[in-house]
């Protein structure tokens with residue numbers, strides 16, 4: 001058949017087809033870029049709380065809830081405890097939003113030993129079915145263990161220098177995370193967690209932790225008077241808080257929020273600690289002190305109870321019904337480059 005059509009006709013036909021495809025492509029391009037626009041960096045917000053029809057869950061009550069703990073702050077933000085949310089409802093709402101979650105983890109020096117336990121337990125309990133990338137900052141790539149990850153979950157390894165003092169590592173987290181967000185993470189994530197590596201997940205940590213900026217009550221000080229919080233008390237430090245101020249004492253071992261809000265706070269801790277260094281002072285609990293000052297004057301939009309970071313050192317009180325993450329017992333002398341506390 002083809003042979004009976006003159007060659008020049010075929011060529012003209014092919015030419016027309018190419019031009020037509022070209023026009024289609026050009027015409028199509030704006031709609032491709034408009035799809036990308038909705039995923040623009042820093043744009044992800046919790047937004048509308050939509051849920052599909054047919055989800056079965058217990059009816060929420062106007063009267064029955066936790067009475068043994070406070071579940072709302074005095075700036076009207078949720079204070080999250082077991083029993084203040086229904087995981088079925090939370091998941092039905094938030095899985096539709098499908099944010100790209102980044103977790104910043106440091107494992108420098110001997111702390112690489114904690115990676116396996118942390119990551120394996122996170123795969124069982126942390127934002128199951130969500131898209132999660134663990135960013136592992138380490139001075140020893142070779143010690144990052146192979147871990148079986150769920151679908152949509154990744155590990156990205158970032159090299160950082162070794163340190164002679166543990167204080168250098170904990171503060172350095174703010175510097176290296178600032179740089180990595182600028183260079184890489186901002187293009188890959190909508191939501192960010194900063195976490196200590198020396199812990200293990202025991203129960204669900206899910207989308208109930210999502211908000212613009214969420215912080216966790218430090219288990220060790222949740223019953224203290226504000227004057228006894230271990231805030232930085234020396235006015236010379238940028239992290240200074242006077243004795244008669246304060247809401248809660250938050251841990252720096254778990255905090256999370258929208259990518260850009262977290263970036264602002266991580267960078268704040270970094271630049272404030274640099275200022276301190278210029279003035280020959282280091283805040284009493286390093287980045288945790290700067291974090292606490294920031295959160296006193298820029299209230300978190302959600303407070304997570306100490307369920308979100310307990311410790312194997314401490315007995316569990318009755319009002320902590322679920323331990324979600326627990327810090328491991330560790331030999332500070334042995335694991336840190338310059339020994340103890």
Ligand SMILES: CC(=O)N[C@H]1[C@@H](OP(=O)(O)OP(=O)(O)OC[C@H]2O[C@@H](n3ccc(=O)[nH]c3=O)[C@H](O)[C@@H]2O)O[C@H](CO)[C@H](O)[C@@H]1O
Nearest residue numbers: 106107108111166169170196197198251252253285286288
């Ligand atoms: C529960 C809690 O409130 N934890 C905080 C507390 O101490 P912690 O005693 O929990 O501090 P830590 O020894 O776990 O150090 C914090 C984190 O830094 C990393 N790391 C540290 C040292 C090192 O040599 N290599 C390394 O990778 C690692 O991810 C570790 O989990 O105080 C620290 C600052 O003083 C941080 O504010 C921690 O978040």
Ligand SMILES: [Mn+2]
Nearest residue numbers: 196198253327
């Ligand atoms: Mn720790």
